[in-house]
Amino acid sequence: MLLRFSAANFLSIDGELELSLVATRETQHGERLAETKAVAHRLLQAAAIWGGNAAGKSNLCKVLEFAQRLIVKGTRPDASTGRIPFRLRENAGKEPTRLSFDILLEIDGKERAFRYAFAVGSREVVEEALTEIRPSSERVYFTRSAGTGGRPDFSLDAWARPGVADDDRQFARFVAKGTAPNQLFLHEAMDRNLGLLAPVFRWFRDQLIVLEPGAPYLPLELEGSNRQDLRDYTVDLLSRAGTGVTGVEPREQPLANSGIGAEMAKELGSLLADDDTGIMLRGPRGERVSVFRKEGELVASRIVTRRLTDEGREVHFETVDESDGTLRLLDLAPILHDLERPGARRTYVIDELDRSMHNQLTEALLQHYLTTRSSATRTQLVFTTHDLQLMDQRLLRRDEIWLIERGPHGETLLESLADYQGLRADRDIRKAYLEGRFSGIPHLAPLRARGRRASIAAVEGETQPSGDPVALSAETRGGT
Numbered sequence: 001m002l003l004r005f006s007a008a009n010f011l012s013i014d015g016e017l018e019l020s021l022v023a024t025r026e027t028q029h030g031e032r033l034a035e036t037k038a039v040a041h042r043l044l045q046a047a048a049i050w051g052g053n054a055a056g057k058s059n060l061c062k063v064l065e066f067a068q069r070l071i072v073k074g075t076r077p078d079a080s081t082g083r084i085p086f087r088l089r090e091n092a093g094k095e096p097t098r099l100s101f102d103i104l105l106e107i108d109g110k111e112r113a114f115r116y117a118f119a120v121g122s123r124e125v126v127e128e129a130l131t132e133i134r135p136s137s138e139r140v141y142f143t144r145s146a147g148t149g150g151r152p153d154f155s156l157d158a159w160a161r162p163g164v165a166d167d168d169r170q171f172a173r174f175v176a177k178g179t180a181p182n183q184l185f186l187h188e189a190m191d192r193n194l195g196l197l198a199p200v201f202r203w204f205r206d207q208l209i210v211l212e213p214g215a216p217y218l219p220l221e222l223e224g225s226n227r228q229d230l231r232d233y234t235v236d237l238l239s240r241a242g243t244g245v246t247g248v249e250p251r252e253q254p255l256a257n258s259g260i261g262a263e264m265a266k267e268l269g270s271l272l273a274d275d276d277t278g279i280m281l282r283g284p285r286g287e288r289v290s291v292f293r294k295e296g297e298l299v300a301s302r303i304v305t306r307r308l309t310d311e312g313r314e315v316h317f318e319t320v321d322e323s324d325g326t327l328r329l330l331d332l333a334p335i336l337h338d339l340e341r342p343g344a345r346r347t348y349v350i351d352e353l354d355r356s357m358h359n360q361l362t363e364a365l366l367q368h369y370l371t372t373r374s375s376a377t378r379t380q381l382v383f384t385t386h387d388l389q390l391m392d393q394r395l396l397r398r399d400e401i402w403l404i405e406r407g408p409h410g411e412t413l414l415e416s417l418a419d420y421q422g423l424r425a426d427r428d429i430r431k432a433y434l435e436g437r438f439s440g441i442p443h444l445a446p447l448r449a450r451g452r453r454a455s456i457a458a459v460e461g462e463t464q465p466s467g468d469p470v471a472l473s474a475e476t477r478g479g480t
Contacts (some may be wrong), residue, residue: 001043001378002347003102010097014086014411021047024399024418028425031299032373038104040135044400045373047382051404052442056412057384061351067099071204074187081120081182088106088410089150096126105199114200124181132342133189144185152181153426158196207345213352216331219280219290220303223334234333244324247306255291260301269298282434288319324356339369345378353383362387367395398423404441
């Protein structure tokens, strides 16, 4: 689970921005908070983020993607780290991008909390550290600084403790010495099979899922081939949503019969080397085709939905024939199914959860997820949204509601509704939000009509009433 995340100096984020999933002391909806002996506080299993356009909601997801990519995939020798510093402050490009994660892991059947933090410039790792967080103390695993002479300096505390085999200690030093200045030690350690850090690495690789708008996760075309449980769940979801869909099935065929050209097939063959890998392709009309290896052979799969006529006859539809809302549910079904799976431990971060869905449907899906949470569950759903129907204290706790906006210098600011003192549990916070009593609401200037109509009005000497907030502009563009 994600306990806390902070970032500074990346895209629209300037000073430190922090998202905390540690619950406050409020008692509302306390039955669904996760409890663990690893930390002193209970943990949230949901967080919803509202804000105007261009406030930085998507950038919050992008900075998570950046961190995940740097940890899991690493950096090529002599390549840039790929960080994008804040551009609206002088000298920000000379300062490092800083990221910090507090996470809860299960290791050998016991839950433990860790803080992993790093700072990177454009071409080097400036700082890096891993610390175990205990209820009353901390235990450092390693620290790293930029060092001198182009090589980083390491303190390998975890391998200096009594009881560590000398071979393991020497190997850790070897890995540290071989870590390039632009490479994270956490990535290098896993690349060299330094097993002590594996649980932390695997959290970023397997348990943190960040999805941009329109990006499918484990597309049904891929997963549904061998997962009848997922297909049944998807059909039930689509049926309850009133789509009229009565069946969902993947249709597989050899790649050679799918219409994919030989050149692309060759490229896909090199990308998909293992049986557990797959990729989704989109056609010119929006067609969805997943390509994966099955028993060593490349296979193409597409989803077909079924509906019944009044006479009981089955009619099949391609995904290109489905509405955006139905396609959104097809994309969300594997996520919702996974969130309900016993023992699941994933943290999903979804940009624009409500995209293409009716607000009542989004509310129903969120309500279902929340009511299935308990002190023993370990999943998290963090999402951005514009849907104000979800901003309801009957649905979400105040510390689950986050507001994002642009500051006076164009920087992204983030705060929790729990930061506002004196809010009653029965307060209509949607009304207060729209009235501008909280942050995160867009500040709109009066709109002005522009273009040919305005130009004609100017030429003909027409005027608009002075009280009209949408007054026509008298500007001309290139004359009439």
